[in-house]
Amino acid sequence: MNQRIIRVFAVVAILTLIGVGCSSKKTPATSSSPGTQKAGGTVRWQTDELFWSVSGNGFDPSFEYLTTNWDIFSSLMLRGLTTYKHRPDGLTPVPDIATGLGQFSSDHMSVTYHIKPGVKFSPPVNRQITSKDIAYAIERVATTDLDTGGYPSYYTDWVKGLVGLKNDATYVDIPGIQTPDDSTITFNFVKPNYDWDYRMAMPAAMPIPPEIGKCFPKQLAYGQYVISSGPYYIQGLDALDPSSCKAFTSKKPSGFDFTKSLTLIRNPNYAASTDSKDVREALPDEWQITENKNAKDCFAKVEANTIDWCDAAVTGDVISTYESSPTLKNLLHTNYDNSTWFLSMNMTEPPFDDLHVRKALNFALDKAALQRLRGGPSTGDIAEHIIPPTLLQGQLGIGVFDPYATTNHAGDLAKAKAEMMLSKYDTKHDGLCDDQSQVPGEHRTVCGAKGQEIVVINRTTPPFPTYEPVMQQALNGIGITVRFAEGPGFYGRAGLVKSHPVLGMGGGWGPDWPDPGIFLEQIMTGPAIHANTQNVSLVGITAAQAKALGALYPAGGVPSIDTDYNTCSTMAFGADRLTCWVNLDKKIMNDVVPWVPYRWGKAVRVVSAAITGYDFDAFATDVSLAHLGVDPSKQSQ
């Protein structure tokens, strides 16, 4: 499972190895409508990386940031106030254990939810879920001592007085969360909020029983004891004694060996009547997840039906093997995963502080070549702008808005040179960057020269090193001399402001929830800039920020989208808000140009012929576990 998008931050780095996706025309029509598949059976799932341990967040729902874990939590184990339909088009939240979506106050400074009756925790807790369990979970996200790299700011930036649990992991009353009765919860904000329903659908906002939560005052421990509120729970959890923390933690559930396997079985307390088949079908009786580090063996087992899903990186050669075989072709599924892959240009660093140079590079790059190197069209479409069309709900689709269009997306050096001629760094006006003055403190010239090259930060993982000749061809074509520096920790290096990164070619980005706003927030807005930022192009950096962080600051300033971003993000969800994002995307591509976007990613997955109802979850950007079934008659031992 090399391939999961750990979203934002450290996350997207892992995207690299992975195949990402959304449903494309190549996806076989295996999805079925709810109720038509048979229940029962065991899904045997193998992964080449134990996703509950690889993230480093210990499978703790409050802090887990790996999307495969989100997939398991959201579809199988946990229920929140809101959730998604776990389908490719499930881009908007729907009520889950709440009776409806959030009821916002007229000024959007507060929101209220009511919890359905009859929703219970799994064994051994076995009690009704109350509003206090949600409140406890929200405080737990904000608890710094427990945080291993989650997304606390999604709550702490909004909820009044939210500071986290006490040292003994017990709840503290705050003005921002009110629970007047067991079924009602109100959040009070420090500024108007419009997207709380999305934030409540995150695993971190799903209920945790405080009487169990307080047994885990230290990091990385609760994950092995997660109490379910959804249709499945960890096998063996029912044998633990919840009467005291000492008794509860004296044993571990038999179905979870953190170094080997996880088994989920049906939660006897799950009341399907409180859920919707549109959201979760909960078809199999059991999920067995084990490790298989040998990807070839793993795929071979899928082909032989001895396992049902091989969760390993599907590389170009695997894709070609499957696509060229009529029998194997049906096992391959590709789906858009809402990600954009890009070459980033630091807008404070010459020559990329000049809009014309950034535009020239957009014309010069052979995007089609990069698509082939990744593994062809199954792995994604060629990107023409920043926000993936899937997030824009079909607006700005392929070929609709491509301000740097070239024939077959193969790059056009003539157009690139024509744009470069407009740049102040092309003093001879021949379409080549030729300013060879030294950039102070950077051991390079403005346009780069032998021994004084501009460094392009890249990843070591395939296919990124193979992109280098294509990138070099584009850059050399407009007179820019570069050198590639491959290494681990792409975001750590590309976003380290004081080290003056210039170009980064390992960038891939997906949103934490399917909304253009959250897609742009960390990568394009000024407030997201800090010492090691995800806004690697430094869009919207101010002179003061540049001075504080040790960045250059061009005389003409750096374009910002902050005003437009704030306008769009404070609009009510609907057509107008979507149009606002569309216009902002256009503005970014025409007037800001921080990236050369080259691929809208797809996830590529391989499942066996025994799997029924395969579909894709646009929230988790992975297989829709909520609607997956299995046909035991097609399984082999």
Add this chain to the structure above:
Amino acid sequence: MATADPTLATAPQLQDLTVGEVAGRSPWQIFWTRLKKDRAALVGAIIIVFFFLVAFLAPVIARHVAHHGPNDLFQDQMTNELGLPLGPNGHFWFGADRNGRDVFVRTIYGLRTSLIVAIGATTIAVALGSVLGLIAGFMGGWVDIIISRAVEILLALPLLLFAIGLAAACSYSNAGCLGGFIKPGLGLILFIIAVFSWPYIARIIRGQTLSIREREFVDASRSLGAPGRRIMFREVLPNMIAPIIIYSTLIIPSNILFEAYLSYLGVGLPQTTPSLGALISDGANLYEKAWWLLLFPGMILFLATLAFNLLGDGLRDALDPRG
């Protein structure tokens, strides 16, 4: 019982020595006579000469024979729509890689890089190792202690991990490391390999020096008042030419492989500088679909290391005074 009588056994030999043709041969003549008889070593030498010629002429061959440069992209002609490369044909003798680049041209450029790195790093390592080994062995005392401990520390370091770390850390900025002493690119790789190769030479030279410094001619020089530096470099060092040549020849193939390891792991030279290790690394990811990516560079790497090893063995046999 004639053989029991030593006088009978030695008398004819003495006679031979006084009149025989061997007596007039210099050590180099003996060496050459022996080497000529070692066919394996000669084959090794011929391969090495051939490889040197090919590597030296790589740009000429690329331009006038293959008509492709090492970084010319032919994705349209030489890769399919899934990005998989196409195999050998009349224009691309060794096939193409994923970028549609000519594997033949990249292999001969890769050979060139590997030879430059291996010979360069070996030269640095031999020079450094010989001088430090000589000083340690000849001077003894605290100088020996410092140099010998440094050698042991370097030998104890986890070589590959250290090299990977250094390569990653020093390749980020054009300024390089150690105040610009180590620059990214070829220089960095040369430095890393040399740093980890010299201790082997130093140990051997130190041992030889310990033995030679006790010999009579050294005592004679010393008693004539020759300074230590002169004795070291004029008296002791010339007596160690043979081991230096032998070990240099044997270290070259291991350094070719070391560069290949680093490039294989992606911490060597950039993609745009072909090297045999990087070519093999690319090929290993795709060998089921494109055997040519692994076969040709692998074969050249194998032949180059084999040739240097054969020559090294031959030189050792020919130069060994006990042989």
